[in-house]
Amino acid sequence: MRLGSDRVSNSSDFAGWAAAGQRHIEAVLDKLLLPPPQIAPQRLHQAMRYAVLGGGKRVRPLLAFAAGELSQADPQRVALAGAAVEIIHAYSLVHDDLPCMDDDVLRRGKPTCHVEYDEATALLVGDALQSLAFQVMTEHTLCDDAAVQLEMTKLLAIASGSRGMAGGQAIDLEAVGKELTVPELEFMHIHKTGAIIRVAALLGLKCGVPLSLQEHTYVDTFAKLIGLAFQVVDDVLDADATTEALGKTAGKDAQQGKPTYVSTMGVTRAKAFAEELRADAMKALESFGDRANRLRELADFIVLRKS
């Protein structure tokens, strides 16, 4: 455990680092989402920008930055890889909010994409954003070795697909109205949210100098644990926080009969479980010493967030 006073005293430093990272990612996303809205098909390009820009905590790119610091990666390269992950995340939100899925009207404090535009456009926004993510992964130099960059692109594809995020969504659909055990919930969330959070850290790492296999595994373990913690906290916030604080409809899980960590173990135990996961994640970083402080601060940020 590395929750020493040096890190606590640095919390304002972390806030500054995170804000700078968020600004960097926002600028990169803005550039990647050119062509500007006046180029055909206009409505689609506008809607793609609407879905991605100006919102979100950018947790995944921040994780890529923090992991990239461990492997001395060029932040410009990490920003591109992190932006690709964020674009995948943004597309998944647009599709999840569609009427045939979660049927939600509010996201990041704004009307969801299909409400602001229309369903067909929102469908195409998601589709085109997924393509864009893979374009970003392949049209810029993200690391010195093209073979490694192919491997990175493969990791993102697997994390997005039927054995990752999309598969997790399908498991989520099948679970509505059922009671799940904790291991079943974990299986669902390791796919649904965990895979993309994990790949964000791995891509950040791989932009830089390769770590030893053992160090790589430590970061991977950290990312897996923190990905799960993210979801546990998400479930707690859905039950505990207000729609205003979240910028998305609160209480949806219970309303839709979705099994969550809160419905399965209750709020108190769910909070304790998130805390445990954070402690285990910190343990995975022990051997790095101060080099991994940004990752530790991010773990705190993820677990202690209020929205």
Add this chain to the structure above:
Amino acid sequence: MRLGSDRVSNSSDFAGWAAAGQRHIEAVLDKLLLPPPQIAPQRLHQAMRYAVLGGGKRVRPLLAFAAGELSQADPQRVALAGAAVEIIHAYSLVHDDLPCMDDDVLRRGKPTCHVEYDEATALLVGDALQSLAFQVMTEHTLCDDAAVQLEMTKLLAIASGSRGMAGGQAIDLEAVGKELTVPELEFMHIHKTGAIIRVAALLGLKCGVPLSLQEHTYVDTFAKLIGLAFQVVDDVLDADATTEALGKTAGKDAQQGKPTYVSTMGVTRAKAFAEELRADAMKALESFGDRANRLRELADFIVLRKS
């Protein structure tokens, strides 16, 4: 023009070549769409197989094979690249058939994916298939140079995205109920159908030994023209052929008020236009001599097809 009697007498040879290519692609797709249906999420994996296997003319992979013959590419590698393109095509059909898009119930003689399963599953099938296509492009060796393989993956991403297929769909949506000029129609179809047909040929080429820039441009021009011809013929068949022959609902374009080559120029002129495009495409191949015969036969196959 190379429509000599040698090629006509070889038509049975072409049929055999095409059938062998279709079998090859089917086997590769079957393998790529493992895990078998009993692995979680079961329903999603079943539905992905349903959407891709056992149907379709596989025109795009055949184009990849024929182009690959020009660059002495390893057919095993071309099959993987062609399968990735076909998976993108299959995902686009699943999403296009959804109620918020074309709302169609019949595809390849079977109920569409959202009719056989449900809308949410069909949405995820399309999403997961797109990821799978990029996984296929990056987890197998498709050419000797990893940098070229990254470039190939980029070409597929661009052809799929907002400046390719998804963009074409958006233009199509905006065009419903409008009258388009021939250049506007062309702009729409170069995106919607053309981009993916074109990239199939380019990926087939790039699996092999690089051609000269001029030869590469000839094949690219051929693929662009034949991609457009494909759509003109599609419009003619939608107006002319029966639902039974097509395996999908005939007459949908007129019913939905979609501008087509038939609505814009009438059936007779549309047929003549397809013939012109085929002639121009053949001209682009002139300098290759007999080496490009498979591409020529494919052009005939595309323009003269009845379904």
